[in-house]
Amino acid sequence: MAEDIEEIRKRKLMELQKKYLEQQKAQEEAMRQEMELEAQLDAIMRRILTPEARERLGRVKLVRPELARQVQLVLVQLYQAGQIREPIDDAKLKRILAQIDERTRRDFNIKW
Numbered sequence: 001m002a003e004d005i006e007e008i009r010k011r012k013l014m015e016l017q018k019k020y021l022e023q024q025k026a027q028e029e030a031m032r033q034e035m036e037l038e039a040q041l042d043a044i045m046r047r048i049l050t051p052e053a054r055e056r057l058g059r060v061k062l063v064r065p066e067l068a069r070q071v072q073l074v075l076v077q078l079y080q081a082g083q084i085r086e087p088i089d090d091a092k093l094k095r096i097l098a099q100i101d102e103r104t105r106r107d108f109n110i111k112w
Contacts, residue, residue: 041076048084049075049093050089053089056090056094056097057071067101067104
C-alpha cells in the first residue's frame with residue numbers, strides 16, 4: 001500500500017515536471033517569435049522612416065505602445081503594398097500618428 005502511494009506520487013511529480021517543461025518551451029518559443037517580429041518591424045522602419053521620424057516613433061512607443069504598434073503595422077502594410085516610395089519624414093509621421101490617434105481615441109464623459 002505504501003509502495004503504491006509512493007509510486008503514484010512519483011508519477012504525479014513526473015507529470016508535473018513534464019507539463020512545466022512544456023510550458024517553459026512554449027513561452028521561450030513565443031518570446032523568440034516576438035523578438036523576430038520586432039526585428040523585422042525595426043528593419044522595415046529603418047527603410048521607410050527618416051532618422052527623425054524613427055526617433056519620434058520610439059518616443060511614442062514609450063508613452064503609447066499600442067498606438068506605436070498600430071502605426072508600425074499600417075506602415076508595413078503600405079510598404080508591402082508598394083504605396084511608400086520615399087522615406088517618411090517627421091512631418092508625415094506626425095500626420096499619420098494624428099489620423100490613427102483620432103480613429104482610435106475614446107472620449108470619456110464623466111457625469112456627476
